[in-house]
Amino acid sequence: MPSRLPAVALGTAAVLSLALAGMGTAAYWSDAETVPGTTLRSGSLDLLAGTAAAQVQDHVFTALDATNAGPGSVAQAPLTLRNAGTEDLRYRLDGTVVTPTASASAFTTAATLVPSAASCPATGTPVGLVLVPTAPLGSATSAYRDLDKGRSEVWCLRVTLSPFAPQATLQSTSTGIVFRFRAEQR
Amino acid sequence: MKKTTKGAIAAGAAAALLLGGAGTLAFWSDSEPIDAGAIESGNLTLDVATGVWADETPGTTTGTLFDPATDLIVPGDVITYTTAATVSGIGKNLEATFSAILPAESGTLAPYVATALTVDGETDGGDSLVFDFEDGDTQTFPVVVTFTFDPTTAGLVGQDSTLDLASFQLLLAQTPNGVVTP
Numbered sequence: 379m380p381s382r383l384p385a386v387a388l389g390t391a392a393v394l395s396l397a398l399a400g401m402g403t404a405a406y407w408s409d410a411e412t413v414p415g416t417t418l419r420s421g422s423l424d425l426l427a428g429t430a431a432a433q434v435q436d437h438v439f440t441a442l443d444a445t446n447a448g449p450g451s452v453a454q455a456p457l458t459l460r461n462a463g464t465e466d467l468r469y470r471l472d473g474t475v476v477t478p479t480a481s482a483s484a485f486t487t488a489a490t491l492v493p494s495a496a497s498c499p500a501t502g503t504p505v506g507l508v509l510v511p512t513a514p515l516g517s518a519t520s521a522y523r524d525l526d527k528g529r530s531e532v533w534c535l536r537v538t539l540s541p542f543a544p545q546a547t548l549q550s551t552s553t554g555i556v557f558r559f560r561a562e563q564r
Numbered sequence: 565m566k567k568t569t570k571g572a573i574a575a576g577a578a579a580a581l582l583l584g585g586a587g588t589l590a591f592w593s594d595s596e597p598i599d600a601g602a603i604e605s606g607n608l609t610l611d612v613a614t615g616v617w618a619d620e621t622p623g624t625t626t627g628t629l630f631d632p633a634t635d636l637i638v639p640g641d642v643i644t645y646t647t648a649a650t651v652s653g654i655g656k657n658l659e660a661t662f663s664a665i666l667p668a669e670s671g672t673l674a675p676y677v678a679t680a681l682t683v684d685g686e687t688d689g690g691d692s693l694v695f696d697f698e699d700g701d702t703q704t705f706p707v708v709v710t711f712t713f714d715p716t717t718a719g720l721v722g723q724d725s726t727l728d729l730a731s732f733q734l735l736l737a738q739t740p741n742g743v744v745t746p
Binding site for chain 1 (some may be wrong): 598608609610611612615619623630631636638639640643645647649658660664667671673676706709711713720722723724725727728729730731732733735736737738739740
């Protein structure tokens with residue numbers, strides 16, 4: 379039926395115009411600009427402890443070990459603390475953990491800032507800034523100290539078994555001491 | 565009637581018909597050119613300046629300069645990226661709306677860093693910025709992306725991590741003025 383062709387063509391045109399109108403505001407002007415992406419990186423806070431040669435997160439402080447200690451015995455050894463993070467920090471001796479707990483009262487401790495490990499002999503009073511005056515081991519803390527990134531300091535730690543240590547409870551026993559340092563961002 | 569007379573009448577009629585066939589050539593007429601002038605379209609543009617980084621951490625003692633290539637962030641830091649958007653346009657019926665949508669942040673640091681977009685002091689991504697360019701206008705306003713490292717991030721959480729923010733688009737789009745869109 380050739381006579382219907384014009385009607386079909388008209389219908390197609392009407393559908394096309396409706397479809398174009400349906401595109402709405404896409405036909406209007408617009409301008410877009412791109413802001414480049416970015417990457418931010420975080421730093422790190424890392425206080426390490428150890429010998430002058432090597433420092434780690436959880437240092438086993440064997441230099442302070444003492445065997446056959448009796449009343450009045452003194453153990454003294456240097457401890458190097460280093461800021462291995464990317465940020466400046468402040469830190470302090472935050473406390474001690476003594477095992478068994480009951481033994482803590484028989485010990486005192488003291489800490490002095492010394493220029494180097496060599497300045498902290500096994501015996502004798504070290505020369506330097508007193509960080510922790512002689513205090514009961516269980517309550518020893520220091521003030522916060524600033525330690526810039528990449529820097530290190532040497533503490534001379536001393537532990538003394540009281541001359542009046544009770545023989546009944548401490549004789550032939552072993553006491554474990556953990557010095558806990560805390561570092562904070564500043 | 566003589567044959568010659570008939571012939572003359574026929575010739576006259578033929579001549580009259582011929583003349584009539586020449587149409588209105590013989591009548592008065594006048595014509596004037598109409599100069600409609602030119603119709604010019606307006607314009608609509610958006611430009612963005614190169615951004616600037618800044619350390620806006622409250623109470624910082626290390627200065628406000630920040631270089632994401634070398635500087636590392638820590639909890640409590642507030643870092644901003646500021647750029648200036650300039651919109652310009654002219655057109656009798658030209659109105660346009662500005663918009664920007666910040667993409668989601670990714671990377672291991674993403675959970676600890678809040679990202680916010682402020683356009684001309686507004687936090688709606690600029691959707692509220694509608695410009696009327698009827699008389700022609702150019703305006704510049706700040707687009708600021710703020711990164712805040714959650715200060716409650718404790719312990720060693722979020723260290724040595726990265727935050728990636730993809731590029732994002734600023735858009736200035738004409739909005740119909742008096743035109744009803746279906």
